[in-house]
Each structure stands twice: as C-alpha cells, then as structure tokens.
Amino acid sequence: MREFMQYVRNAFYGATGWNEDNSYKDLNVTARELIDFPLPRGIRLSLSSLATPHFATSYQLCNVGVVDGSISYLHSSVPLTAVPAQSDKIPLGALMRSYRGLHQLGTRGGAQWSWETEPQAGTTPQIPAVADMRPIPNKDKSSLLYGRLYLPQSLLEAMVIKRFSSALQVQMSAVSEQSLRNGGTMLSVVQYDKGKYGLEGLYSTDGGLLGLRGLYNFGGDASGTAANSQNGPGSQESAEKERIYGRFSVGGELYYGTLNKSGGMSLGARFATLPTHKGTPLTATLTINPLMGNINTTYAVLAKDFLAMATRMEFNVYSYESDWAVGLELWSNRRPAGFLLGADPSLHLESDEPEPPKKKDRSFRAKMEWRLDDPEPEPAKVEKPEGKTQEYLGVFKARLNSNLNLGLVWEGRVKSLIFSLGTGVDLHKLGEPFRSLGLEVQYSS
16 A cells, blocks of 8 residues: 555656656566555554645654654645545545556646546446546646655655656655765656657666666557557557557666676566557566576456456576566455455345246145236336446455465555555464564545
8 A cells, every 4th residue: 555645746746747657667567566565564553634735744653563653744846736635535546556557658748637536427436546637737847845754763765856847857865864874875867758768867876876777669659650640440550459459668777886896787578558458458578687697577467447466477597596476456345344254235236137037836726726826017127326336445465476475465445544454474384374464544634
C-alpha cells in the first residue's frame, strides 16, 4: 500500500502531465509491484491531510521493536484541487493497485490531468488509479518540495522536483544523517521526455556516481501512422488491434563511479499492450547485465479486472544460479471474513440464464381427479437498477519465491480508515512459519 505522500506525489505527476512510463528505471515496475510488494511489520499509524490545494502534511507513528515515527511536508506549485484527499473518498486503486498499464503516447505528456472515477452506467466495477484522469489545460514550470524528518534518529530526507518545460524535468533528492559518509548523500537526475524516447542523466555524491540511461519506443502508438491517423473500423490497423496491439520499448543504462573506479551497464526490452487493445492486458520484459551475467525475465497479465498475476525468472550464466518468484492480486467486493469463508449470498450476481425447472409431484387432489395440477403463475420479474455497480472493498496479495518464502497481505478500507494487514511465512520451517506480522492504518482528511 502506497503512503499518502507518494499518492500526492503521483498526483502531481499527473497534474503536470509527466509520463512515468518513459523511464528505464520503471521498465519492470508492473512485475516488481506485483511480486515485491512490502509486508507491514509491527504497527504503523499514519495521519495525513491535504490542508490546502498546494500543501500536504503527514505524521507517522511506528512500533517495530522501538517506538519511532516521522513528520512529512509537501508543497506543490500546481493546485491539486481535483485530487480526493479524504481517506473515505480516495480510490483504493490509487493506493493499492499494482498492475500499471501504459499511457497512450501524446495523450498525457504536455497536459494537466484531473480525476475521473465515476463508472459508466451498466459497466463492470473498475479499479480507479492515479492514471485514470482526463486532460485539462497544461501548466509548465511547476515545482514540488518534499521533506521528511525521522524521529528519534534525526534523519532528514528531502526532494525537489522542478519542471522547466513539457519535456524537461530535474529531480534532486538528499539524505542527511550523521552515520552516513560525509554526513549525507545527494542524487540529481535530469529527465528529458519526448514521447518517442526518454533520456536521463544522473549524478550521486555517494561514490561520485555518473550515469546515463534511456528508453526508445517503437511500434503501436509510437509509429507515426498509428499515432496520427484516424482509422475506420474496417482498416488493417483496426484488425491488428483486435488481435494484439502494444508498444515495444528498448533501452539501457551506463554508470561509472569516479571515486571507486568501477562501472556497470544493463540492457532491457519491454512489450506492453496499450489501452486501446481490446484483449487481455499484458506486459513482458527482458533485462540483461552483461558484466555480471544476470538475465531477468518477467511476465505480468491483467487476467480480469479483479485479478492480476506476474512471474519472474532470474539466471546467472557464470554461476548457473537461478531464482523464480510469482505474485498475484485479487480484488474483492467482500469483507475479509466473507472473502476467506466464502461468498456472501447477498453479493451473488444474478444470472440472466433461467434456472432449470424443478420436477414437482402432483398434489393429492389432482391424483384423485386424474388430472394434472393447474399451472402456477409466473413470478413477477424484478428489474435491476441500471448504473449501480459494486465497489471493491479490498485486495488480497500473495507472493512465493524459490526459497519458499510466502508473503500474504490484505488491504482495504473500513469506513474512513485504510488498512494493510500482512504476514511473512517461511514454508521451510513449518514449526515456526511466521517470520513477520504487521498492521498499517492510514487516515487522511
């Protein structure tokens, strides 16, 4: 479950029209969030507020062995008036949904966005997320300031995001703490996004790290004809979309530590279906680190609106070591007790298919008169109210890796409280299987 400040930060990206899909570091983000979701540990309570359209605060209290907490502040130069901040109104998908589909190129960059979460009449329940927005006029040269103080260790982290144009953005983050070398570290990233490709240059004071990474898109909406043409229902491209319609992305990164005189590189590729694809949404990636010999493949699929699954395979060509992991998330419109014990009859969806007639014995009077029973009157047909859909009340997440470590999390909302309850299980030690147990509760206004 994402924290409130991360939710507001993602809303800032949407409000300024920044496309997060065009970054090489997020190439495997869908499978990573489906498999490597965090498990809550101990008890964590968060109280947050979007006090004004430009200013947000968050206070957190934790009990993981020792009692500690944090205080966070965030300022956005762009008003976030259309962002639901109350915890009973925040779309659960914006905090909990792991599967991230691509945005259509040319529809998000250079536009400001606002929330649109009301379902259409007669449609199935959807899981709204930060990406479910509609464009409104753009505001360039925006900025975001974020700071967080951890107590009692007095660790301070800060972030500054400055937008110079629709294609250029600079992000600087820093951490200050006495135990760190030189008392802290700072990372600067320059991001340049042109839709067709995205470039990033970075510098870190930790080891004097210099890096360059980029991503190039082709196929699907990245091709000139697909992005700009208006196709009729009978065109060849429409037929292609009927089968499978997606975008290919290839990229890589180079980095070098000026202090320790060491470097590295990696190459990656991704195929993901686009929102206009009428079939099952899916994402497949391949990343290679030639110097270390690591090969990583992932595959994620949104099988149903309420079910997403992912697999990951890793292999090292030098040591022949391998690893695998699987993960899933299952959305439910039932409470945790109903989800675990079975379906609630009151929530069963009615079927349009008529039930088969049940055989009924003739009455005693009909037998004595040597006739059949009179036909029973047909029951009045109850019409379903149109436009009403059932809201998802929570999501169950699970993962399992080759070490037989199992992670289970239930996330949902109870009135105005958003919670996350999870545990880690080691199947190798069935005598003492539980490795961790935690509860996280968030409230925002």
